[in-house]
Amino acid sequence: MEHVNIPPANHVKVLGGQGWVGLIDHLGSETTIVNAARVSFGKIKQEMDERDIKLLEYLIANHHTSPLEHMVFTFSIHCPLFVRGQWHRHRTWSYNEISRRYTEVDIECYTPEKLRRQAENNRQASVAAPDFDDHKEIELIRQHNLKSMELYNALLDAGVCREQARGVLPQNMMVTFWGTVDLNNLLKFFELRDSDHAQWEIREYAVAMKKLIRPIVPHVAEYFERQGQIW
Numbered sequence: 140m141e142h143v144n145i146p147p148a149n150h151v152k153v154l155g156g157q158g159w160v161g162l163i164d165h166l167g168s169e170t171t172i173v174n175a176a177r178v179s180f181g182k183i184k185q186e187m188d189e190r191d192i193k194l195l196e197y198l199i200a201n202h203h204t205s206p207l208e209h210m211v212f213t214f215s216i217h218c219p220l221f222v223r224g225q226w227h228r229h230r231t232w233s234y235n236e237i238s239r240r241y242t243e244v245d246i247e248c249y250t251p252e253k254l255r256r257q258a259e260n261n262r263q264a265s266v267a268a269p270d271f272d273d274h275k276e277i278e279l280i281r282q283h284n285l286k287s288m289e290l291y292n293a294l295l296d297a298g299v300c301r302e303q304a305r306g307v308l309p310q311n312m313m314v315t316f317w318g319t320v321d322l323n324n325l326l327k328f329f330e331l332r333d334s335d336h337a338q339w340e341i342r343e344y345a346v347a348m349k350k351l352i353r354p355i356v357p358h359v360a361e362y363f364e365r366q367g368q369i370w
């Protein structure tokens with residue numbers, strides 16, 4: 140049996156290699172999408188041709204999105220708790236996550252490689268600060284992560300149960316979860332999370348997922364690239 144914290148073969152590393160997202164499985168293809176659209180006419184085909192590509196583009200352009208819901212992707216995601224918090228707001232995904240009630244092993248924490256400054260014109264945003272001499276602050280974060288782990292382990296050693304001891308673990312703790320979503324709602328996720336408005340960390344995951352699914356939905360990707368949207 141493999142550990143869930145080991146990335147699947149088909150994965151992309153993010154956050155300087157500390158996080159990753161992998162594609163576990165997918166259901167359907169672009170042919171499935173056009174066939175789903177053609178169910179209305181009582182017809183299906185086995186392979187895509189030029190007319191099908193046009194139909195696919197027509198569906199997307201006209202927000203005829205229900206055929207896109209017949210393609211489904213399952214990802215394995217290894218990310219800090221604060222990214223997971225943002226991710227789980229997307230209610231159209233199904234989630235399963237490693238439980239810190241069951242296990243206390245393999246806990247690791249994220250330490251950013253570069254710190255950003257608070258944006259002045261947007262209360263929730265940040266700005267890159269290449270001139271920021273952040274070594275001291277990054278080291279403070281690393282030390283805080285370590286101290287949190289020490290306290291967690293001390294509580295377990297003292298006999299405190301895992302479900303209460305985990306309360307002292309920081310937002311930087313890495314979690315691993317599976318997320319399953321249909322293509323329509325995955326595209327909505329890309330629109331929201333690979334955006335200037337989204338936090339850089341979750342944006343890294345959105346970009347990585349696009350890389351993972353591009354070979355599976357090449358014409359969908361090309362359509363959005365041509366429009367200068369989403370992809």
Ligand SMILES: Cc1cc2nc3c(=O)[nH]c(=O)nc-3n(C[C@H](O)[C@H](O)[C@H](O)COP(=O)(O)OP(=O)(O)OC[C@H]3O[C@@H](n4cnc5c(N)ncnc54)[C@H](O)[C@@H]3O)c2cc1C
Nearest residue numbers: 225228229230231232263324327328331332334336337338
């Ligand atoms: C840049 C950014 C900043 C954010 N800041 C905040 C914040 O400060 N505070 C905060 O609380 N949240 C914040 N969010 C989260 C945001 O409000 C959404 O909860 C999150 O982006 C999920 O979007 P969604 O509902 O479209 O996705 P999903 O839940 O995946 O839904 C996809 C689509 O399905 C439909 N849908 C799903 N569920 C329902 C439903 N119950 N009723 C009707 N339609 C539904 C909608 O069309 C929806 O767009 C932020 C998100 C972003 C991207």
